[in-house]
Amino acid sequence: MRVAIIGGGAAGFFAAYSVRKHHPDAEISIFEKTKKLLSKVKVSGGGRCNVTNGCASIKQLSLAYPRGSKSLRKLFQQYNNRDVMSWFTERGVPLVEQEDGCIFPVSQNSQSIIDALVAECRRGKVNIAVGHMAQSIFAETASASESKLGQASRVWRITFRNSGSQSSASSQSFDKVIITTGGSPKPSGLEWLANMGHRIEQPVPSLFTFNMPTESITELMGVVVEQAQISIPSTNLKGDGPLLITHWGMSGPAVLKLSAFGARYLSGRDYQLKVAVNWINETNFDKVFDLLSEIVTHSPQKIIANQRPHGLPDRLWKYLLQRAEVEANKKWQDLGKKGLHKLTRILTVDEYQVSGKTTFKEEFVTCGGVSLDSVNMQTLQSKVCSGIYFAGEVLDIDGITGGYNFQAAWTTAYIAGQLAE
DSSP: OEEEEEOOSHHHHHHHHHHHHHOTTOEEEEEESSSOSSHHHHHHHHHTOOOEEOOSSHHHHHTTOTBTHHHHHHHTTTSOHHHHHHHHHHTTOOEEEOTTSEEEETTOOTHHHHHHHHHHHHHTTOEEEESEEEEEEEEEEEOTTTSTTSSOEEEEEEEEEETTSSSSEEEEEESEEEEOOOOOSSGGGGHHHHTTTOOEEEEEEESEEEEOTTOGGGGGTTOEEEEEEEEOTTSSOEEEEEEEEOSSEEESHHHHHHHHHTHHHHHHTTTEEEEEEETTSOOOHHHHHHHHHHHHHHOTTSBGGGOOGGGOOHHHHHHHHHHTTOOTTSBGGGSHHHHHHHHHHHHHOEEEEEEOEEEOTTOOEEEEEEOGGGEETTTTEESSSTTEEEOGGGBSOBOOTTTHHHHHHHHHHHHHTTOOO
16 A cells, blocks of 8 residues: 655654554655755744643643634544653653643754654655655546456545656655645645645634734833733633733733634734733622722722732833823822722723734744545545545644644544544
């Protein structure tokens, strides 16, 4: 059996491992369109590679995916984060879990992950071809003499555009094909899959930060709030966790989470909208009002600027006092009920204008891709092209930041590599 894997990224290499494990006699080839293998692995996590997340349960793990959560929850029953951690550890790559659950190699170097994947494919005698871009795939019938079953069967012929070779194009035939080409920022990058009959969900960016060029809060760049919530008014879209103020606007896990769950909504508004920040991650207005009232009761003589609720950073607290039109040098007893209401509102529903987005670090993640309706989500085989499988971000599956996108790649690649009918 000849198996082609189109895409030399994390999903591609892991799919090759899985094919070799489940089909020891298969002839396996990885085709990568660029000259660089595992390039996204190399830059992920700032060059450290956030391999997966240490979620304690499959339910918790699956909730990290704005798209594909239900399907992944079932797939994680077969192969999940614990399996991935064991896989790398057994291959001489010890891992460490951060307080936020992110899993990295102890080396803090993505090259450790790359080396393990490449070594595994070398052991499995996987053929690797770079500079091979798949242009088309079409079905052809193998003769009875060519078929190991002794009867005519369908095979897949792939036409490649080859870079750096004398001939500009070539074609080869395979019994099975696993497509692991990753996310495409433009619909044109998925057109060849649409031409095969697959439904394509329009790709739009996910996991990005917010630009706020008209907001003075950018003067507080570098300030971090450990537990905040950011939401889009009049919707159910929100993200919580650490929030970072940058020189261009806002970033951090809370913002990235909102950008992921709100990817289509934000794209539809061309990234021009208002967001509301809850600086203390407490949405109950009355509770916050009571909290401030307690400060008035127990510390009436203290200066407002010197008594920060929820341990807010000093620079941010003084900035919020200005936004609430509260004199920083006033005593708490002089704040009054009107001042308490203003301050409570700023702490819980502080609105800012977003005007554009910025890609998170050197990574990009897309919402969209091959619709899960076009795929058997138990086997990852195409519903319209028998013998074609999908894994990784080419599918309409994406997660929030924290190692979840790699985990989806490992899981779908492992299951696709079983080549189950």
